[in-house]
Structure formats: C-alpha cells, structure tokens
Amino acid sequence: MSTVSMTEIVDALREAREAHIEKLKDWLRIPSVSTDSTRKDEVRRAGEFIRDELVDAGFAVRLDETPGHPVALGKWDGAPGAPTLLVYGHYDVQPPEPLELWRHGAFEPTVEGENLIARGATDDKGQALALVLGIGEVLRRRGSLPVNVTFLIEGEEEIGSPNLEPYIREHADELKADIALISDCSQFGPGLPAITVGLKGLCYLQIDLTGPNRDLHSGSFGGAVDNPANVLATMISRLKDDDGRVLIPGFYDKVRELTDEDRAAIRALPFSEEEFARDLEVDALHGEKGYGTLERKWARPTLDVNGLLSGWTGEGAKTVLPSRAMAKFSMRLVADQHPDEIAEMTKAFLRELCPPTCTMEISIDHGAEPVLVDPTNPWLAVASRAVERGFGKAPVMIREGGSIPVVSVLKQVLGIDTILLGLGLPDDNAHSPNEKFHLPDYQRGIETAAWLLEEMAGS
Amino acid sequence: MSTVSMTEIVDALREAREAHIEKLKDWLRIPSVSTDSTRKDEVRRAGEFIRDELVDAGFAVRLDETPGHPVALGKWDGAPGAPTLLVYGHYDVQPPEPLELWRHGAFEPTVEGENLIARGATDDKGQALALVLGIGEVLRRRGSLPVNVTFLIEGEEEIGSPNLEPYIREHADELKADIALISDCSQFGPGLPAITVGLKGLCYLQIDLTGPNRDLHSGSFGGAVDNPANVLATMISRLKDDDGRVLIPGFYDKVRELTDEDRAAIRALPFSEEEFARDLEVDALHGEKGYGTLERKWARPTLDVNGLLSGWTGEGAKTVLPSRAMAKFSMRLVADQHPDEIAEMTKAFLRELCPPTCTMEISIDHGAEPVLVDPTNPWLAVASRAVERGFGKAPVMIREGGSIPVVSVLKQVLGIDTILLGLGLPDDNAHSPNEKFHLPDYQRGIETAAWLLEEMAGS
Numbered sequence A, B: 001m002s003t004v005s006m007t008e009i010v011d012a013l014r015e016a017r018e019a020h021i022e023k024l025k026d027w028l029r030i031p032s033v034s035t036d037s038t039r040k041d042e043v044r045r046a047g048e049f050i051r052d053e054l055v056d057a058g059f060a061v062r063l064d065e066t067p068g069h070p071v072a073l074g075k076w077d078g079a080p081g082a083p084t085l086l087v088y089g090h091y092d093v094q095p096p097e098p099l100e101l102w103r104h105g106a107f108e109p110t111v112e113g114e115n116l117i118a119r120g121a122t123d124d125k126g127q128a129l130a131l132v133l134g135i136g137e138v139l140r141r142r143g144s145l146p147v148n149v150t151f152l153i154e155g156e157e158e159i160g161s162p163n164l165e166p167y168i169r170e171h172a173d174e175l176k177a178d179i180a181l182i183s184d185c186s187q188f189g190p191g192l193p194a195i196t197v198g199l200k201g202l203c204y205l206q207i208d209l210t211g212p213n214r215d216l217h218s219g220s221f222g223g224a225v226d227n228p229a230n231v232l233a234t235m236i237s238r239l240k241d242d243d244g245r246v247l248i249p250g251f252y253d254k255v256r257e258l259t260d261e262d263r264a265a266i267r268a269l270p271f272s273e274e275e276f277a278r279d280l281e282v283d284a285l286h287g288e289k290g291y292g293t294l295e296r297k298w299a300r301p302t303l304d305v306n307g308l309l310s311g312w313t314g315e316g317a318k319t320v321l322p323s324r325a326m327a328k329f330s331m332r333l334v335a336d337q338h339p340d341e342i343a344e345m346t347k348a349f350l351r352e353l354c355p356p357t358c359t360m361e362i363s364i365d366h367g368a369e370p371v372l373v374d375p376t377n378p379w380l381a382v383a384s385r386a387v388e389r390g391f392g393k394a395p396v397m398i399r400e401g402g403s404i405p406v407v408s409v410l411k412q413v414l415g416i417d418t419i420l421l422g423l424g425l426p427d428d429n430a431h432s433p434n435e436k437f438h439l440p441d442y443q444r445g446i447e448t449a450a451w452l453l454e455e456m457a458g459s
Helices: A006-015 A017-028 A037-057 A125-142 A164-170 A228-237 A260-267 A273-280 A293-299 A339-353 A378-391 A405-414 A439-458 B006-015 B017-028 B037-057 B125-142 B164-170 B228-237 B260-267 B273-280 B293-299 B339-353 B378-391 B405-414 B439-458
Strands: A060-064 A071-076 A084-090 A110-112 A115-117 A148-154 A179-182 A194-199 A201-210 A302-311 A324-333 A359-368 A396-400 A418-422 A436-438 B060-064 B071-076 B084-090 B110-112 B115-117 B148-154 B179-182 B194-199 B201-210 B302-311 B324-333 B359-368 B396-400 B418-422 B436-438
Touching: A006 A017, A006 A125, A006 A439, A017 A037, A017 A115, A017 A125, A017 A439, A037 A060, A037 A071, A037 A125, A037 A148, A084 A125, A084 A405, A084 A439, A115 A439, A125 A148, A125 A439, A148 A164, A164 A405, A179 A405, A194 A378, A201 A228, A201 A339, A228 A302, A228 A324, A228 A339, A228 B228, A228 B302, A260 A293, A293 A396, A302 B228, A302 B324, A324 A339, A324 A359, A324 B302, A339 A359, A378 A418, A378 A439, A405 A418, A436 A439, B006 B017, B006 B125, B006 B439, B017 B037, B017 B115, B017 B125, B017 B439, B037 B060, B037 B071, B037 B125, B037 B148, B084 B125, B084 B405, B084 B439, B115 B439, B125 B148, B125 B439, B148 B164, B164 B405, B179 B405, B194 B378, B201 B228, B201 B339, B228 B302, B228 B324, B228 B339, B260 B293, B293 B396, B324 B339, B324 B359, B339 B359, B378 B418, B378 B439, B405 B418, B436 B439
Parallel strands: A084 A148, A084 A179, A179 A418, A194 A396, B084 B148, B084 B179, B179 B418, B194 B396
Antiparallel strands: A060 A071, A071 A148, A110 A115, A115 A436, A194 A418, A201 A324, A201 A359, A302 A324, A302 B302, B060 B071, B071 B148, B110 B115, B115 B436, B194 B418, B201 B324, B201 B359, B302 B324
C-alpha cells in the first residue's frame, strides 16, 4: 500500500505548476502538423516527446509504427483485479494557417494573462498532457497506481485517424480496459465543467445527377428537356419540410427521444438563444419544430447540404442548361440510428424522388455511429466525483453535435464506453488562429486525472 | 429601267458558283476571332474583306470605327420612293477550340462532299456573304437596284455586340429602313427552308444567400441554424411546379397564347420527340404540361437554373454548414412578356420565398425582349415568295428559343421588324468543331437574296 497521500500529491502538482507549463510549451514548439507531409519528422518528434514523458513517469512504453504516424502506447498493469482505464489522446495538430491572423507564432507558445496561446494548446496537447502529468505524478510518487492505466496517444487524429481502428483491432488484447477517458473537447463554459455523454453519428452522401448528355443552350433547349440543377434543387427541398423535419421514410424510427429529465437538465443550463444568433449574425434561428436550440444541437438528428455545384458559377451570365448537377449532404445521427441503415433509407428515398428525366449516381462518403452513454453508467458517477475534486464543482452532462469516431471504435472493438471529459473552453479556437488553453483549467485537469484513479479504486 | 432580266442574273450567279465558293474560302481563311484580343488585326482584316466586296459591287461603303471592332456599312439609296432593306450580318467568328476535334484546320476551309468545313462557314460568313453576293450581282449587272439596300456588318456579335446598339442609335438616320433581313440562323431541316418569326426574350438573375456569418461545423451547428444551401434549394424548387409551370405570380399574364392555327402549323412540321430525346440521351423529356416539345421550345416561357455553388465541391467529404449559397437562373420570355417587368415580379416573389434566417442579394445580369413577327406582316409574304424562287419551296414559319438581341434593337431604335431567313442547317455545328455550310444552300441563299429585291419592288 502506498504511503503517499493524495494531499501530498496535489501539493506536489501545484508546486510543479510552472514546470508543467514549461513542459507543455516544449511540446507545443514541435510543429506536428499531420496533414503536412513535409513535417513527418516533426510529427514523429512530438510522438517521441510524449513517449519520453510516459517513460519518465514509470510506464512501460512503446512507439508503435503504423503506415502513417506512430502510436505512443504506455501501460502500467500492476494492479491485478483492479479496473483498467484506457486514456486516448493525440499529439498531432491542425495546420496553423492563416498565419497572419496569429498574434504570436503558432509554434511559439506565449502566455497572455491566464491563457497559453499556440497551435495544439487545447487540441489536444494541453488536454492530453494534463492527463499524463496527473496520472504520471501518482506513479512517480507512489511507485504504483491504484488501478491499471493504458495510454494510447496517436498522431493522425487531424487527418481522420486512418490507421487507428486497425491498430486497436490488432492490439485489442493489450488495450482491454473497463472504461476509456478522452479529454479532447470542452467544458460547457467557464466555471462549468462538463462530461460529454452524447455524440452525433454521421451519414454523408453525394448525388450526381445527369440530364442531357451535354451542356445545352438554355434558349434552344429550355422547356424541352429537364434541367438537372432544377431537379436537384427540388429533390433537396423534399428531404426536409418547412418545420425542419427530415422526410426520409423511417428516418426517426430509431431515434431515442429526449426524456423529461433530459429536457429539464438541458433547460437548466445557461444558454442564450439571442447571444447564439447574435454571434452567427442571423436574424432568426431555425431547426426542427418543437425543440430548443440546444436540444437540436445535441439530441436531434439533422440534415444539411454541404456542397452544391452545377453549370456556370463564374462571373456574369452564361445561358447554359447544365448537363450535370452535384450535391453533397449529410445527416447527423443520434442514438440509436445506424449510419448504414440511414444510408439505405436515404438512397431508396432519393431514387423515389429522382424523375425519369435524369440519371443519378449516389455515393456514400463517410459514416459514423452516434454515441450516447447511459446516464446510469457507474463510471459517470466516478468521473463526476473526480471532476468535483479537481474543479471544485460537479460537472454538467452535455452532448455534442460533432462526431469523435474513436469513441465508437472503442465501443465496437473493445466494448467499452468513454468518459469525454473536456478540459477546454468553447472559445479556445481549436482549428483557428490563436488557439488557446486556459492555464487554471490545465492545472484543474492535471489534478482531476490524479483524483480519477483514486475514485476508480474506491468505487 | 433595267434591261437585265432576273433569268440572266440567276444564270450569272450559277456560272459564278465556284468563284463564290473560292471567295467564301478566302474570307474563312481570316481567323477573325473577336474574343481573342491578340487577333484584333485579323478581325479588322475580315471587316475590310467584306467592305471591299461591297465596294466592288457598287455600294457606297465605310468602315466605321467603334470602341471595339469596326462596322462595315454599305449603302445604295438610288431608288427614292421605293422601300429600303437593311441587311445585318457579322464577320467575326467563335473561337475554334478544341482544335484537336477538327478534321481540318479550322481556318483552312475544306470541301467535303456538298459541305464546306471551316470556322465561320455558317455563322455567319457563309450566310452573310450569300446576301452580299446575291444583291451585289443585281447591282453589278444592272447598275441599280429595284429597292434601296443598306448593309450593316459588324465584328462583335460573338462577344455580345457591346458597341452595336450605340452605333445603331448614333446612325439611326442612315439606317432608316422598312424591313431588316438577317441570315444568321437555320432552316427547319434539309429541304425545309424556314423564316423564323419568333425569338424568346431573356431575364437572367443571380441570387446570393447568406446564412451564418462564417462556414460552420455541420455537427456542432447543424439543426441549430438554417443552412443557406438548403434554403436555396427550397426557394428554387418553389419557382416551378412539377408540371413545369412557373409559379411566379403574374408570370403568364402577358403571354401571347398559341392560336389553334399556330399549333396546327407546329404539329404539321416533321419533328420526332423520340429522336430528340435520343440525341440528348435522356429517357424522358420534360416541360410545361399541355404543350408539345416544339411548342415549349418556341412559344412557351421557361425557367432554368444556369449555375449553383455552395460549400464544399471538391473531392470527398467536408462537413461544412456553408455560410453562403449562390444560384444563377434565367427565364426565357415570349411575346408580350417584358424582361424588366418579369425581373420585378421575380424579385418580389424571391423576397417572399426567402426566410428570415437568411439575407439575400439579387442581381439582374441580363435582359432581352422577346420577338414575334405578326404573321400578317406583308414582308413575310414577300420574303416567302423570294425563298420559294430561290429554294424551289415555300418556307415554313418557325420560332427559336434563343435570343438575337439585334432584332429587338432594330425594333426599338428603328421601329422595324426583321425577316430571319436561315440559310444554315440545324446540324451545322455553329460554335462547335467542324462547323460547316451546305454549299447547295449557299447557292440557294445567293439566288434568294437577288429574288428578294425583285419581290420587294413588286409588292
């Protein structure tokens, strides 16, 4: 049994505050832009950095090669019979462009007040390092952990993790765990720590309509032959009604409805529709009738056109009756909709909508499963207590409209749920210039990670 | 009084057949591509060529400068009291690209069987020269014409005649005439000479919708804020119903309905909907319910999307909720619709259709008046008799879906109708590789032009 108390560990973590900030700055100086093939070496260096940090804390560590960037795998499994926590993070970052909008160099981390500014500060180096440092400190001080912990830190998240699912499948035995932890998201707002319990899924399609076999003169042929751009517009208009309801037959069949409790919890959150509209500079918001904006963002499936292209799109007038018209559109799904089923329903409906005057090709570009953690999942309570310790405040349960594909991979391959514990803030500018991380939250995240082990062991 | 009979003139024209073909070939060798600013000198040379031809025939000729390419103006006004004919043509040609699809050089005119192949063969050098040669021969042989004739041959038709309307306004007195003649179109088919009595007008608009002030993540924001691409599709879909009827209030108010006689005449023409569909490779044609394909092409107003652009249009999936969406669309108008009135109606309807979730900008790019020559116009009968002399067959009266803006300029500025006498054939590949002109029709056109003066004088 360890003789080092959590009070001592938290004191040590607080004393190391400046050193931890310097460590994060060192990591952020490595421009690990995974989309940029000329930076392959620097991406690897960022992987080696976190590998070394895990080694230093006392984990058994490997840097595993993949067809792309390597995976840093760190394990401590000295607590047989105790639960196992799998921590996921990523060491690659978004491209920094447009560079001219940064107040400092994107890879020259700079403290401004309580924030650290740099590409990757919040997404995900700052959040991932908080978990490594908090858990690492416990191992360093005590020589052991109260539960087993595996770190899986990849370098391809910003390019869609092409090699992650095969890696997880191949190493499923080593990665076996009871619960996963990811800090790659946000709190609900300043002073409002949150655990994200729902993520939307995705079904992305492209349709290509062909009418006449060549672009035609709209004077000579208009009215004589159907125009695929008009047909496309009509088809798209028939996918949703004016109340924002998707009209694809069967679309809502498997949607898990919000309970009265869910709706009350969402209503209790501080959210201003007026401010939200003002930020987007729209006179009116719009979405499925009967649901508030947060409900629609988090818990209702949606359909959006992502791209349209047909005919002449340059300057001025060209009187072409186009031969082809293209649309990309996608549906964000909620539990328990399945992307493949939704794709089939959508294809069938599109075929019904497409008139005999055009031929249509449909391609499915992308799918992701929705995620919804059962509110009675006991690990939620465990994580909540840890957040209460680390942040001094219990987290609210929120959902996200985006997808984090690794969460459903972990569910499918390893059969485990994920605690999405956001340490960032909604205005952190992830993917934008002047990305930042709020340093007090960095500290709270480090402490929360240490507490989590304690809470897991005691549960 | 002339002592040279029409028989003698026609004999002379037939004897000169080969010389006339050589003359056309000489003109076609000049690459007078008006869109190509590096060919400015060659465009001018083509204007000088036809100027010289008019001088040679005995006309009083000027090459008038404009801000662009010059106008060749030829006049013979020695028949006071007799009617005046204004002949319009153009000496510029379309670009020849794609060059690799030509069987011979585009500017190396080559006879294949009964056809002469070259850029400009039918559009419009061949047709324009036929009129100059036929009328010129009469003047050459007799030293006088039975009516007054003015030739107006411009060099900017293929770039939209930007300087023609100001030129006509400035020279309105000199251009005063009783009727205009243009040969820059087609017969109905081989052996079916035609006079085009109707042209459609045009009202061309662009709408730009803006939703949120920036492109958004379709996961985080989908369902919370309206998507301008979806809105655009819905707005477009509401411009026409499934029966192809335009839904803009008031759109049909001024449409001159086809009479029973009009419809019978159209039905009497040899036209195969099956062949038309086969050529376009569509399984079904489509257009306003209650009208046949030719009726829709010629005599019914239409609405077509000409361009669509929004969001991500490259390869693959990008889950963007676009900030903006753009459509270009145009309506082809028939007598007595007015483009400005239609534009106002359309703008008002679009404003009704646009929801408060988006802002909309509408721009009017282009307008043209429809043209419909009264079937009782006496010059139609005169021209018909001339065609019957020249082609051995009376022409059918047809309409075109396209616009020929000069026709409405002549109507507005000079107050005269135009006889559109097509010498070409529908498959002449105007604007395409291997443009051709059917040489027997060249000869018939030359003779018809000579006969037209005789018929005008006798009417």
